[in-house]
Amino acid sequence: MTIRYLPVEEAIPHPGLRMVVVGNVPSPWGEAAKGIFHIKKIDWIGVRLAHDSEPLKHWTGGQMSGPVAFYEQERPRSGWAEILLLAERLKPTPSLLPIDPAERALAFGLAHEILGEGGLCWTRRLQLVHAGLQARPGFPAPVAKYLAPKYGYSEAESAGYGTRIVELLSMLAARLKSQRKAGSPYHVGNVLTAVDIYSATAMALFKPLPHEQCAMRDTTRAAFEALDEPTKSALDPILFEHRDALYARHLALPLSL
Secondary structure, three states: OOOOEOOHHHHOOOOOEEEEEOOOOOOHHHHHHHHHHHHHOOOOEEEEOOOOOHHHHHHOOOOOOOOEEEEOOOOOEOOHHHHHHHHHHHOOOOOOOOOOHHHHHHHHHHHHHHHOOOOHHHHHHHHHHHHHHOOOOOOOHHHHHHHHHHOOOOHHHHHHHHHHHHHHHHHHHHHHHHHHHOOOOOOOOOOOOHHHHHHHHHHHHOOOOOOOOOOOOHHHHHHHOOOOHHHHHHOOHHHHHHHHHHHHHOOOOOOOO
16 A cells, blocks of 8 residues: 655645554554545545654644544544544545444444553553563563553553453454354444454554565564463454455555555
């Protein structure tokens, strides 16, 4: 997947959709947003996050994380739900949210458990922060020290990170197995939804796609692949089967980081 990246000074006045993303990292949040735009065939311009850029800091309103999406002169949108709903408005078809209200509510609930605060990816990030701060395989110590206050790391709560991750991985695997038994390869109903994209991109935090599909720094790959035994056991093969099938059928490779 080829993305056109511009310096922030050129992107700010550029018309249409622009999005700030974390560079050189298969961030589940950023890769999910990219996947949504790809499936909907929405053209956009990329801007790589630069923490020392004052124009970028001003443009994002101080939100020095990614992704942050900008459409025309509208307000910036940084949450997964905000970006999804913006994409749904810009290109209603194909919709990545169910029409049925109950299934739509289920989709939003599952999406939050994957990408929302306290969800799978959020907690996995904190787990890797904790490991790095304890000099165990995880984020390098300088990275862990930077991320810890930014995302609410608590040493007192760190013992529960692994339990939460195992619970959520097990829930997602059980759902896919139930859906497969019912004849569907997707998380909700019988069609692709944003939940499938979120689930697929989340797997990068446990086992990134191979180098030829996801060229990333070796240190980052090693951090993401650092697994304790309970987490490793909870990574049911169906989670990666779903990820690989989704990239083969719906998403673009190689990733453009």
